[in-house]
Amino acid sequence: MSTPFYVSPQQAMADRAEYARKGIARGRSLVVLQYADGIVFVGENPSRALHKFSEIYDRIGFAAAGKYNEYENLRIGGVRYADLRGYTYDRDDVTARGLANVYAQTLGTIFSSAAEKPYEVELVVAEVGETPEGDQIYRLPHDGSIVDEHGSVAVGGNAEQISSYLDQRHQDGMSLAEALKLAVQALSRDTNGSEREIPAERLEVAVLDRTRPQQRKFKRIVGRQLGRLLETGGATTEAESAEEE
Amino acid sequence: MDFLSDHQPEMLPGKRQLPPVQGVIEAPHGTTIVAVTFPGGVVLAGDRRATMGNVIAQRDIEKVFPADEYSAVGIAGTAGLAVEMVKLFQLELEHFEKVEGAQLSLEGKANRLSTMIRSNLGMAMQGLAVVPLFAGYDVDRGRGRIFSYDVTGGRSEEHNFAATGSGSIFARGAMKKFFHDGLTEAEATMLVVQALYDAADDDSATGGPDVARRIYPIVTVITEDGFRRLGEDESSEIARSILERRLEQPDGPRAALL
Numbered sequence: 001m002s003t004p005f006y007v008s009p010q011q012a013m014a015d016r017a018e019y020a021r022k023g024i025a026r027g028r029s030l031v032v033l034q035y036a037d038g039i040v041f042v043g044e045n046p047s048r049a050l051h052k053f054s055e056i057y058d059r060i061g062f063a064a065a066g067k068y069n070e071y072e073n074l075r076i077g078g079v080r081y082a083d084l085r086g087y088t089y090d091r092d093d094v095t096a097r098g099l100a101n102v103y104a105q106t107l108g109t110i111f112s113s114a115a116e117k118p119y120e121v122e123l124v125v126a127e128v129g130e131t132p133e134g135d136q137i138y139r140l141p142h143d144g145s146i147v148d149e150h151g152s153v154a155v156g157g158n159a160e161q162i163s164s165y166l167d168q169r170h171q172d173g174m175s176l177a178e179a180l181k182l183a184v185q186a187l188s189r190d191t192n193g194s195e196r197e198i199p200a201e202r203l204e205v206a207v208l209d210r211t212r213p214q215q216r217k218f219k220r221i222v223g224r225q226l227g228r229l230l231e232t233g234g235a236t237t238e239a240e241s242a243e244e245e
Numbered sequence: 246m247d248f249l250s251d252h253q254p255e256m257l258p259g260k261r262q263l264p265p266v267q268g269v270i271e272a273p274h275g276t277t278i279v280a281v282t283f284p285g286g287v288v289l290a291g292d293r294r295a296t297m298g299n300v301i302a303q304r305d306i307e308k309v310f311p312a313d314e315y316s317a318v319g320i321a322g323t324a325g326l327a328v329e330m331v332k333l334f335q336l337e338l339e340h341f342e343k344v345e346g347a348q349l350s351l352e353g354k355a356n357r358l359s360t361m362i363r364s365n366l367g368m369a370m371q372g373l374a375v376v377p378l379f380a381g382y383d384v385d386r387g388r389g390r391i392f393s394y395d396v397t398g399g400r401s402e403e404h405n406f407a408a409t410g411s412g413s414i415f416a417r418g419a420m421k422k423f424f425h426d427g428l429t430e431a432e433a434t435m436l437v438v439q440a441l442y443d444a445a446d447d448d449s450a451t452g453g454p455d456v457a458r459r460i461y462p463i464v465t466v467i468t469e470d471g472f473r474r475l476g477e478d479e480s481s482e483i484a485r486s487i488l489e490r491r492l493e494q495p496d497g498p499r500a501a502l503l
Binding site for chain 1: 248249252253256332333336339340343344346
């Protein structure tokens with residue numbers, strides 16, 4: 001009879017974390033930024049059908065990096081949770097905090113259960129408030145912890161580099177065009193520091209816009225509107241730099 | 246909704262155990278809903294009265310709801326059950342849209358509502374019927390469409406105009422005379438309020454515009470731009486202009502005899 005090798009719990013957890021981190025790092029990064037009128041999600045996504053961002057509920061959006069089938073599973077679970085809660089109680093009773101807690105429980109259970117492989121996903125759950133102070137952004141890494149973020153957050157491939165770039169440049173009260181411009185700049189920086197161009201067709205952009213009159217604040221920005229925003233974002237920065245000169 | 250019926254079936258209408266009851270249960274009932282299509286969209290409107298036997302249970306009930314961006318549902322019948330049904334219907338359309346990333350077709354929405362009404366058949370047999378009118382803008386076909394239902398969930402598409410509820414016979418008669426093919430949006434909204442006025446005129450359970458309390462019919466318009474509910478200023482304007490004309494002609498506009 002063969003005896004299984006002893007693996008210390010520390011080692012086992014470290015191996016699992018390593019596995020999940022590598023899986024997430026293979027995917028492209030995405031960023032979530034606060035701007036004056038809400039929260040904007042920006043990511044590079046060559047597919048138009050398979051979304052990285054989606055609506056969960058009235059004020060709540062979802063962003064995920066990593067393995068598609070795993071985060072899609074979590075996304076649908078989140079929509080179910082939110083819809084069921086909203087139907088049972090009231091639409092106001094669905095909160096990002098509650099949802100983030102459910103995700104954290106799910107991810108944590110899967111991560112520490114020896115029978116399953118850990119999910120290779122990193123999630124962002126964001127809720128837009130009545131005012132910028134009311135905005136909430138939660139980042140949920142693969143192991144089921146929750147990080148309460150402010151201003152900007154990046155997940156996926158070279159998230160660390162991108163978030164440090166964003167932290168230095170992100171300001172409160174940016175316009176949508178400015179925030180979008182900053183996000184694209186951050187995403188187009190490669191690991192080795194060189195920049196590459198991301199064409200508008202490869203960008204996936206969505207916003208939670210608190211000024212939207214509808215109850216559901218989530219909106220995808222596509223096509224001409226995206227092009228226009230990218231242009232105005234560029235124009236203002238150019239105008240500013242011209243003034244500086 | 247499969248998920249709900251697996252996990253919390255008691256939350257779904259029609260899944261509850263009913264106690265045996267003799268006679269009819271007294272509960273507030275909604276009355277008249279009318280809809281009319283015009284080139285470019287559809288108008289759905291309802292009066293504001295709920296009755297319980299001979300008593301007016303509520304003067305300002307709202308019976309027309311947006312189902313989603315491009316459709317609306319107006320309810321006649323047991324108000325409590327109907328409102329819950331609409332809430333579940335709204336939820337289901339929204340849930341489908343979020344999970345699938347695309348909207349159901351208008352036909353699909355109408356079929357879904359049909360199933361929900363059928364599941365209420367047990368209650369309907371005890372006098373708690375729900376009979377909605379479903380109207381929406383068909384984005385694929387580029388026109389407004391109306392679907393009417395019976396208590397058993399039977400669904401039929403109506404052309405040009407439709408009405409449901411206790412005052413529907415009178416409203417339908419009025420619309421038959423007023424309707425023509427080239428209605429504008431403004432004419433269509435005027436038409437439905439006229440029809441509701443005629444229904445209120447002859448049906449005691451349908452409420453007319455209440456100028457003293459500022460309660461006017463709910464009028465909603467669905468076009469390519471989506472669902473829009475007329476504000477109180479707009480609907481009061483329509484109701485008041487009709488009222489003014491009716492002071493001279495109590496029976497409303499006359500149609501040509503031949």
